[in-house]
Amino acid sequence: MYAFQDHYPENLSHCYGCGSQNPHGHQIKTEWEGDETVTRFRPEPFHTSVPGFAYGGLIASLIDCHSTASAAAAMYRQEGRSMDSLPAFRFVTGSLHVDFLKPTPIDAELVIRGQVKEIKGRKVVIESQVWARTVMTAKGVVVAVQMPENFGT
Numbered sequence: 001m002y003a004f005q006d007h008y009p010e011n012l013s014h015c016y017g018c019g020s021q022n023p024h025g026h027q028i029k030t031e032w033e034g035d036e037t038v039t040r041f042r043p044e045p046f047h048t049s050v051p052g053f054a055y056g057g058l059i060a061s062l063i064d065c066h067s068t069a070s071a072a073a074a075m076y077r078q079e080g081r082s083m084d085s086l087p088a089f090r091f092v093t094g095s096l097h098v099d100f101l102k103p104t105p106i107d108a109e110l111v112i113r114g115q116v117k118e119i120k121g122r123k124v125v126i127e128s129q130v131w132a133r134t135v136m137t138a139k140g141v142v143v144a145v146q147m148p149e150n151f152g153t
C-alpha cells in the first residue's frame with residue numbers, strides 16, 4: 001500500500017502519530033477507499049487504560065493524524081493533483097474534538113474512517129469514526145489548517 005503519509009517529505013515525517021521516521025510513534029498509514037479515508041491500527045498492550053481497553057489519548061491521536069493526512073489528500077484530490085506534486089500541501093491541527101462512545105477494546109484492529117466535510121481556503125474539516133470489530137467506539141471532528149510558512153516562529 002502507498003499511503004498518504006508516504007508522500008510526506010522527510011523533514012515532516014517525525015510526527016509521533018504519523019511520521020515514518022519516528023521509531024517511537026504510531027506510524028499510521030491512511031488511504032482512500034472511495035470517498036472515505038481509512039486508517040487501520042492495532043493497539044499494543046502498552047496502550048492500555050483500564051485493563052482490556054485502549055487509552056483515550058491513543059484514540060484521539062489516531063483521529064488527529066488520520067484527519068491531517070485526510071485533509072492533505074482531500075486538497076490534492078480537489079486540485080486534481082498527485083500527492084507527489086509540488087508545492088506540497090501540509091496540514092496541522094487547528095482543533096480536535098473527540099467523543100468517546102464506548103470503551104475501545106485493546107485486542108482488536110481499529111479502523112478509522114474519515115469523511116471530508118468542508119474545504120474552504122486553507123481549512124479542511126474532517127469527520128471520523130473509530131470502529132473496533134462491529135462497534136463504533138469513538139468519533140471525532142478535526143479542523144485542519146494548511147501549515148503557515150512561518151509555523152513555529
Ligand SMILES: CCCCCCCCCCCCCC(=O)SCCNC(=O)CCNC(=O)[C@H](O)C(C)(C)COP(=O)(O)OP(=O)(O)OC[C@H]1O[C@@H](n2cnc3c(N)ncnc32)[C@H](O)[C@@H]1OP(=O)(O)O
Pocket residue numbers: 007008009012013015017018064065068072083088089090091092093094095120121122123143145146147148151152
Ligand atoms: C505531502 C503532504 C505533506 C503533509 C505534511 C504533513 C505534516 C505533518 C504534520 C502532521 C501533524 C499532525 C497533527 C499535529 O499534531 S499538528 C500539531 C498541533 N497543532 C499545532 O501546533 C497548530 C498550532 N496552531 C497554529 O499554528 C495556528 O493556530 C493554525 C495554523 C492552526 C491556524 O492559524 P492561521 O493563522 O494560519 O489560520 P487562520 O486564522 O488564517 O485561519 C484559517 C482558517 O482556519 C480556521 N481555524 C484556525 N484555527 C482554528 C481552530 N482552532 N478552530 C477552528 N477553526 C480554526 C479559521 O477560522 C479559518 O477558517 P475560516 O474562518 O476562513 O473559515
